[in-house]
Amino acid sequence: MDRLTLDYTNVLSDAIGPKHGLELADLEALSERSEAALAAVQARRDQDLRWLDLPHQSAVQQDVMDYAASVQGQFENVVVLGIGGSALGNRALHRALSSPFHDIQPPAGMPRLYVLDNVDPDLVGEFLDTVDPKTCLFNVISKSGSTAETMSQFLVLRERLIAALGKEGHRRHMVVTTDAEKGVLRPIVESEGYQSFIVPDGVGGRFSVLSPVGLVSSALIGIDVPGLLAGAADMDERCREAPLMENPALVYAAIQYLMQEKKGNPMSVTFSYSQRLACVGDWYAQLLAESIGKRLSRDGEEVFAGPTPVSAIGVTDQHSQVQLYVEGPHDKWFTLLSVDRPDHTVEIPRAFEEHDALAYLGGRTMNELFAAERDGTRIALTDAKRPNVTVSFPAVTAHHVGQYLYLMELAVAVMGEHYGVDAFDQPGVEAGKVAAYALMGRSGYEERRAEIEKSLSGPRRTV
Ligand code: PA5
Numbered sequence: 475m476d477r478l479t480l481d482y483t484n485v486l487s488d489a490i491g492p493k494h495g496l497e498l499a500d501l502e503a504l505s506e507r508s509e510a511a512l513a514a515v516q517a518r519r520d521q522d523l524r525w526l527d528l529p530h531q532s533a534v535q536q537d538v539m540d541y542a543a544s545v546q547g548q549f550e551n552v553v554v555l556g557i558g559g560s561a562l563g564n565r566a567l568h569r570a571l572s573s574p575f576h577d578i579q580p581p582a583g584m585p586r587l588y589v590l591d592n593v594d595p596d597l598v599g600e601f602l603d604t605v606d607p608k609t610c611l612f613n614v615i616s617k618s619g620s621t622a623e624t625m626s627q628f629l630v631l632r633e634r635l636i637a638a639l640g641k642e643g644h645r646r647h648m649v650v651t652t653d654a655e656k657g658v659l660r661p662i663v664e665s666e667g668y669q670s671f672i673v674p675d676g677v678g679g680r681f682s683v684l685s686p687v688g689l690v691s692s693a694l695i696g697i698d699v700p701g702l703l704a705g706a707a708d709m710d711e712r713c714r715e716a717p718l719m720e721n722p723a724l725v726y727a728a729i730q731y732l733m734q735e736k737k738g739n740p741m742s743v744t745f746s747y748s749q750r751l752a753c754v755g756d757w758y759a760q761l762l763a764e765s766i767g768k769r770l771s772r773d774g775e776e777v778f779a780g781p782t783p784v785s786a787i788g789v790t791d792q793h794s795q796v797q798l799y800v801e802g803p804h805d806k807w808f809t810l811l812s813v814d815r816p817d818h819t820v821e822i823p824r825a826f827e828e829h830d831a832l833a834y835l836g837g838r839t840m841n842e843l844f845a846a847e848r849d850g851t852r853i854a855l856t857d858a859k860r861p862n863v864t865v866s867f868p869a870v871t872a873h874h875v876g877q878y879l880y881l882m883e884l885a886v887a888v889m890g891e892h893y894g895v896d897a898f899d900q901p902g903v904e905a906g907k908v909a910a911y912a913l914m915g916r917s918g919y920e921e922r923r924a925e926i927e928k929s930l931s932g933p934r935r936t937v
Contacts, residue, residue, distance in 0.1 A: 511891030524676030528684040529706035542693035556615035559679025561591035619657020698872035705876025727888035747788040755785030808862035
């Protein structure tokens with residue numbers, strides 16, 4: 475099976491000069507530390523980092539596939555109700571491994587997939603106005619089983635379903651993925667008799683894409699779930715113990731760390747030269763931001779750590795962001811995602827050959843043009859001394875996407891060790907959640923509500 479490669483030539487000083495580039499020795503100097511970080515992460519594989527083992531959960535994989543087979547052909551639409559780590563992986567897999575036009579014209583017997591990861595009333599209201607709930611299977615995903623956004627969507631859609639189908643009839647339109655015990659969703663699953671799957675202990679939201687969180691909707695829309703997990707398992711094997719210079723997860727983590735801490739690039743741009751992989755960049759943005767963006771180090775010291783992730787898409791953003799990337803401040807480094815073998819070949823016909831601006835295109839392919847633009851951007855970035863790596867996908871298959879997801883999860887876990895932060899909590903997200911609970915009048919949050927009301931009672935400055 476062919477593997478992803480990580481080409482890091484263009485972060486080295488030979489390519490972009492010593493001011494912006496790393497010496498190979500800078501990387502090698504992190505060998506001991508990287509390998510210790512990897513060992514520390516792997517030591518938690520059977521404890522609180524069980525996501526490391528998700529590629530090998532063949533019984534869960536089988537349960538998910540069996541369920542998908544049992545409902546095949548029964549629903550026109552699968553609708554994910556979830557947010558953050560309970561949504562982004564679903565969208566990334568759908569965009570990567572289904573046709574970009576799947577939802578306009580799904581393959582025979584397959585449902586469309588919508589990911590409703592917002593409570594903006596103009597999204598949910600429009601959905602209610604447009605889509606008949608009787609045609610939908612609602613895939614409710616919440617690890618904590620209490621997230622306000624997901625729970626409110628669940629309440630709205632459940633009521634619509636019951637109105638349309640009755641208490642009994644609505645049940646088969648719900649499938650729930652949540653913790654085995656915690657949160658309110660699990661007892662609701664039991665009392666309502668919904669089909670359900672478990673987010674296992676030791677699998678945090680943003681590390682859960684290879685659990686039923688990402689697998690259920692994937693299986694329902696015909697994604698090759700065994701291939702996805704096999705790809706992740708392959709990356710696990712490749713990275714589990716390998717020393718730094720043979721280990722793509724360790725090399726990527728070390729480059730991220732050095733790019734920020736040694737070379738002063740606080741921004742990490744994932745530049746996807748693949749329309750299919752565009753939402754994989756969004757998935758990675760959450761993984762990096764929530765994992766490494768921390769006020770406190772693990773020793774309790776204020777560090778305000780973390781790179782700012784940016785997700786861009788080629789060639790589209792060549793006509794939007796690249797001006798900044800090539801000539802703006804030296805505060806970014808780039809990960810280009812590149813695909814060796816697109817599924818399609820599109821020929822450009824010859825016409826208007828009297829015009830030089832068109833003559834060179836006729837008789838070539840869009841594949842050649844796309845590759846030339848990607849390589850041209852890489853050359854422009856490198857000439858402008860902008861550090862960049864390229865992750866090459868031999869093709870965009872489930873196996874390759876599985877490799878990539880696992881590579882990035884492991885790399886981010888190791889980054890947590892380099893930055894000295896807890897990569898697996900999200901206290902900054904909790905603060906906003908608590909404020910929203912208080913404003914919504916949730917019981918137990920009265921004191922916080924009073925504080926907020928006091929802080930909002932002063933004069934406002936507006937224009
Ligand atoms: O990574 C995380 O833990 C978060 O982004 C969660 O996925 C997100 O807050 C949703 O939480 P839950 O799945 O508990 O509803």
